[in-house]
Amino acid sequence: MDLQKTKEARRETPGKQEETTECSLESYPGKGHSKNSPKNDSLDHRDTDNAKDPINRNQRRPPSKFAYDGSLQIRPAPLSATSRASSSSFSKPMIDIPKALGLGSKEQKLLEVAKRCPPVTKSTLSELDLPCIMSNINLRMDANFDRDLHFKPDLDGEKGRRKRKEAADYWEAMAVEITIYAFCATHQITGVREDPLTDQQQSFEPRLPTMFETLQDVLKTLVPERDHPSVMQNLEVSLLMQQIQKGVLDMVGVANWLATLLKTHCAPMRDEWADRMVAQISTGSQSQDSFEVVRGLQTLFAILEAMKLDVANHQIRAFRVLLIEDTVPFLQEYFRGKMQKDNFRVESSRVWYLGLWERELQSMEKPTQSDSFWPLSVLFHGLSDFLLQFHSPDGFPETFVFDSDRLWQLRACLQNLINLDICWFIFESYIHTQKRYLSAPAQTYATFRSRIGSLMEANEECPRGAPRWLKNVRCIALEIARFACAACCGESMVSDSVIAPIEAALEWHLSNESGIFQFFQASLREKLLSATSASAKKYLNMSPLAICDSQRHHPQSSGSQQHHDIERISMRLAHMGVLHWKVWAPILRGCAALIGKDVRKLKAKGGVHEPCQLTFSRGSTQRSTQLNQRKPLYFPNVYALGL
Known part of the structure; x- marks a missing residue:
């Protein structure tokens, strides 16, 4: 495949000599990037004011070998009857697929069905803008629990697999489209169609104009406003497409200008990508390989996405203190607005808590003697029920909607600790049946825990009784048996x-x-509630930021690994519980009229006798359960407690 028209072919079209005058792009007036710059993860915004060269500014670039000569066959898409009747209707131009090119059915299908926009667009990157970051409630909550919080491309799961497939199809279709441009330039295909009856399947909507528009839009969000005129000038879509149709586009020159611009504003660690992009486009132009050119374009858009991620992650680090300190008032304002619009109901969570209150009061020997921390301890007792019960709960109370993932993780860790104790019990029982004794129980337990614990983690995502779960259990049993034989014999x-x-x-x-x-x-x-209460009592008088920092600088305990795990889990649970208490106590104290029936009327009636509908959430799924109250509930003074 020849991507460059020969000189003989140029001489055969004397009438178009004037039309094919080379129109190279103006070089970007910025200084090159020094290879001696330190490689770090910071954002490097470099000043280019002193690097403008007035001598080279108006020089033309030599034409690249990746140049398309000749006009491309373009025709408007056929209009429907309704469209023809409307004088204001307009259809995007379509490009005919030359029959002589001999494209296969797969390539033609790709040109027809692949996405029209590149995988990285201004719209897909909009959630990384600062206003979206500051209003992202999930990010605000996660910032409280993850000091190294950062954005990364979402390529996991079924959604990620679909995105990768769509991106691969788009770039493959782009390579085929470039091949068609090169073929038309080489064979001097004119605007006369070979077959007047060409059907819709033998034409396609070009992607190059949209790609250039997207490139321009994304670049303007990444570079300072002073560089916008240069971006507009060098990426003027109509001019670029005209140069492609005339066969004079200097693609290597465009790549070099882009690399200079990106190196001026990206982090130094991205410079290697920019050089790779130029090398790929240059190699593709010299070897007339459209797929290699497309690999360079892929690298270009990967750089743009990485630059946007770098900026967003830098902003998260810069605004981390504000995001954390503003957690409680932000959540209160958010939930108050939801409750006023009747988009968030808390009756089920409130009834759940009051049921816990009644249960704990009945279990106390002297209910009148309770300290000020006792209402919060009731909350932790209820959460421990969800985390430690044998059967997986349907979900957690609605007020924990932004903590549900963390609670599920804590439940998985706690269930693993229980299962690990069961495994150790079975191991010790077998040792005793063999009338053997462990010479160093502590050291043996540490080794046992390390070997069995890693196998336990494989069962976290498997429901009990599932084939994969049974297979993992047999693997654990084999490891216990191997450990027992080594300890005994x-x-x-x-x-x-x-x-x-x-x-x-x-x-x-x-x-x-x-x-x-x-x-x-x-x-x-017992261990979990004791450790959680101790941490929560300290956190109650601390700001959200102080709570985060205290966990980071928490000294390593000198006890066993199990003690360390329980301590770590209890701090996380106390952190969630205290934040939840600070958010919801003032809301429910001031919005009792919005959350259901009047508590004082219920107390006057002696409690609740009717079944209460409890709605919990797990991710995006909501499930409901009936809770039959067989005896009246005692409602405490919720105004004094904030609930």
Whole structure:
């Protein structure tokens, strides 16, 4: 495939000599990037005022070998009957696919169905703008719990796979389109159509104009306003398309100008990408390989996305203190607005808390003697029920809507701790049946925990009883058996007589809410509530930022690994609970009329006898359960507590 028209071909079209006058792009008047610049992750905005060269500013670039000569065959898309009747209707031009090119059905299908816009556009990057960052409530919440919070491309899961497929199809269609441009230039295809009856499937809507428009729009969001005239001048879409049709576009020159512009404003670590982009486009032009040119364009848009991510992540770091300190008033304003518009209901969460209050009062020996922290401790008792219960809950109370993912993670960690204790119990039981004793229990437990704990993590996403879950349980049983044989006999070989009882016991205790599970559950609950209460009492009088920093500088405990894990989980749970309390207590104190029935009327009636509809959320799914109150609920003085 020849991407450049020969000199003989130029001489055969004397009538178009004047039309094909070279019209090169003006060089970007910025200084080059020094290779000695330090490579770091900061944003480097360099001054280019002193680097303008008045001598070279008006010089033309030599034409690139990636130049398209000749006019491209363009025709308007056929209009429907309704469109023809309307004088204001307008259709985008369509490009005929030359039959002589011999494109396969796959390439023709790509030209027809692939996306018209590149994967990176001003719209897709808009959520990284500062106003969107400051109004992103999920980001504000995550900033409280993740010091190294940052944006990254979302390419995981089914959605990510679909995005990668769409991007691959777009760039492959772009390569085919460039091939068509080159073919038309080489064979001097005129505006006369070979077949007047060409159907719609043999034409396509060009993507190059939209790509240039997108490139211009994205660049203007990344460079200072002083560089916008240069961007507009060098990326004028109508001029670029005219140069393509005339066969005089200097694509390598455009790539060099873009690299200079990007190096001036991007982080130094992106300079290598810019050089790679120029090399790919230059190689593709010299070898007349449209796919290599497209790889250079892919690199270009990857640089633009990375630059936008760099800016957004820099802004997160710069505004982190403000995002965290403003968490409580921001959430209060958000939820008040939702409640006033009746878009957020808290009745179920309130009834859930009052039910916990009643339960805890009944379990107290002297209900009248309770300290000021007791109302918050009721909240932690309720959360511990969700986190430690054997069966997975339908969801968490609605008021924890922005903490649900973190709560599910804590539940997975706590369930793993219980299951790890069960595994250790089965291991010790087998050792005792063999009338053997561990010479160094602490060291043995640490090694056991390390080897079994990693296998436990593989079961976090699997429901109990699922085939994958059973397979992982058998792997854990095999590892316990191997560990037991090594501890008893020093042997590495494991017989079936050892594996069978361990596997049966493990599968039973992990599949059922047995007495052993309840024993370790109760033990872990006591440790968790004690550590959580201790942390929460400190956090109550601290600002959100102080709470974050205190966890970062928390000293490492000298106890066991299990103690360290419980301490880490309890600090996270206390952090969530205290923030939740600070947000919701003032809202419910001042908005009792908005959240349901009058509490004083309910107290006068002696409680609630009707079933209460509780709605919890898990991600985007909402589920409802009926809670039948068999006896009247005692409602405390919610105004004094803020609930």
